[in-house]
Amino acid sequence: MRHVALTIREADLDEVLDRLLPIVPQGVHLHPAVDGRLELAVYGDAPARAGLEAAAGESLLSSGEAEASDDPDERRLAAIGRRPPIGGRIVVRPEGAPAPAPGLIDIVINDTGGAFGAGTHPTTVLCLEALLGLEPGGAFADLGCGTGVLAIVAGKLGWGPLIAIDHEPAALHATDANARRNGVEVDALQGDLAELPPPPAPTIAANVPLKVHENLAAQLAPESRVVLVSGIVDDHVGAVTEAYEAAGLRLVDTAVVRNWAAALLVRA
Amino acid sequence: MSSPLDVAAANAAGAGHGQLASPLPDGIALSAHKLVEEGARAQLLILPGVVRIDVRPLPDGLQVVPRPLGGTELGWEVDPTAVTDYGKTALESEMPAVTRFRLAFWGGSEPLAGRLLVGYTTDDRHGPTHFVGHAVIQQVHADR
Numbered sequence: 324m325r326h327v328a329l330t331i332r333e334a335d336l337d338e339v340l341d342r343l344l345p346i347v348p349q350g351v352h353l354h355p356a357v358d359g360r361l362e363l364a365v366y367g368d369a370p371a372r373a374g375l376e377a378a379a380g381e382s383l384l385s386s387g388e389a390e391a392s393d394d395p396d397e398r399r400l401a402a403i404g405r406r407p408p409i410g411g412r413i414v415v416r417p418e419g420a421p422a423p424a425p426g427l428i429d430i431v432i433n434d435t436g437g438a439f440g441a442g443t444h445p446t447t448v449l450c451l452e453a454l455l456g457l458e459p460g461g462a463f464a465d466l467g468c469g470t471g472v473l474a475i476v477a478g479k480l481g482w483g484p485l486i487a488i489d490h491e492p493a494a495l496h497a498t499d500a501n502a503r504r505n506g507v508e509v510d511a512l513q514g515d516l517a518e519l520p521p522p523p524a525p526t527i528a529a530n531v532p533l534k535v536h537e538n539l540a541a542q543l544a545p546e547s548r549v550v551l552v553s554g555i556v557d558d559h560v561g562a563v564t565e566a567y568e569a570a571g572l573r574l575v576d577t578a579v580v581r582n583w584a585a586a587l588l589v590r591a
Numbered sequence: 592m593s594s595p596l597d598v599a600a601a602n603a604a605g606a607g608h609g610q611l612a613s614p615l616p617d618g619i620a621l622s623a624h625k626l627v628e629e630g631a632r633a634q635l636l637i638l639p640g641v642v643r644i645d646v647r648p649l650p651d652g653l654q655v656v657p658r659p660l661g662g663t664e665l666g667w668e669v670d671p672t673a674v675t676d677y678g679k680t681a682l683e684s685e686m687p688a689v690t691r692f693r694l695a696f697w698g699g700s701e702p703l704a705g706r707l708l709v710g711y712t713t714d715d716r717h718g719p720t721h722f723v724g725h726a727v728i729q730q731v732h733a734d735r
Contacts (some may be wrong), residue, residue, distance in 0.1 A: 349632025
């Protein structure tokens with residue numbers, strides 16, 4: 324299968340897509356931007372390379388054409404191998420994607436079972452970046468664990484014991500399987516976090532919806548001193564922060580990607 | 592000035608994407624369907640000079656991107672009652688999953704309001720996602 328790659332200025336993406344998407348019915352693959360440069364990949368027989376370059380216009384920095392696998396799964400795995408490490412240190416990948424360079428934290432998430440947490444969503448990425456900035460140690464609770472990726476990375480960074488809670492059985496199966504695959508021991512428990520109190524872990528990551536945060540904040544144990552909050556859009560940061568501040572925490576950092584937000588709160 | 596609710600223009604702009612457009616009282620209906628590979632961003636619906644609706648299936652979510660066109664201002668919100676359990680395959684979820692959006696447009700020749708429905712399903716964890724899009728966009732009347 325033909326593959327045309329166009330490297331453009333990241334800041335020009337919307338304008339380039341305005342010209343490109345109408346002439347590429349199958350769509351355009353977007354690879355993560357590096358240093359303000361973004362690669363767009365077009366697979367298949369649609370417009371000639373010259374037409375694609377013309378659509379990119381003055382935003383085009385470079386282009387190339389090559390053969391790619393006809394198998395979309397092979398193309399998917401190859402693309403995953405080109406993602407920059409999260410926070411410069413963590414690679415989350417499915418089995419079959421290229422292994423990262425030595426020295427990076429390599430997390431293989433193979434079993435999702437439909438559970439959230441393949442490592443690509445902004446909320447997951449924001450949480451992982453935030454974990455890299457914390458001093459590891461003591462018990463860690465991953466609330467709304469999905470595939471267990473946050474607990475697994477926490478274990479690799481030095482937290483323990485690790486607790487993971489989700490209301491979906493598929494998430495618990497996924498967390499168990501992924502923890503074993505990555506050589507980390509995680510105690511995965513089923514629970515409705517919209518009603519139950521959070522475990523009294525010193526460090527908590529809660530990648531959950533707004534209403535779940537309201538319950539967690541209301542029942543937060545005094546032993547919990549660091550709470551990493553995500554799963555919310557930026558419009559909800561204020562409400563979530565207020566809820567945790569009422570529990571004695573203070574906001575120390577927030578980050579937003581594509582309207583998804585994460586906030587770090589510590590006990591005052 | 593041509594109307595932003597021009598059916599012929601919508602049919603021409605969406606022809607390469609299988610889009611159908613038809614007139615409504617004070618408005619227009621658009622529909623299209625498309626298979627999109629994981630990670631690809633593709634045009635699903637377009638109303639020239641007003642909005643393009645893009646979809647992008649991702650491992651951990653579904654991006655639906657209303658892109659305002661031609662200087663139009665856009666406001667939109669997700670209907671929270673819609674089913675949005677993206678990531679589930681046909682074996683794990685009632686299908687098709689559905690998201691719904693409310694749209695508002697201003698700053699162009701006339702204010703418009705719209706409803707958008709995107710249905711989607713996939714039979715394989717990372718296989719292509721089958722999308723169906725349907726939008727109704729109408730003039731805004733202060734007395735309604």
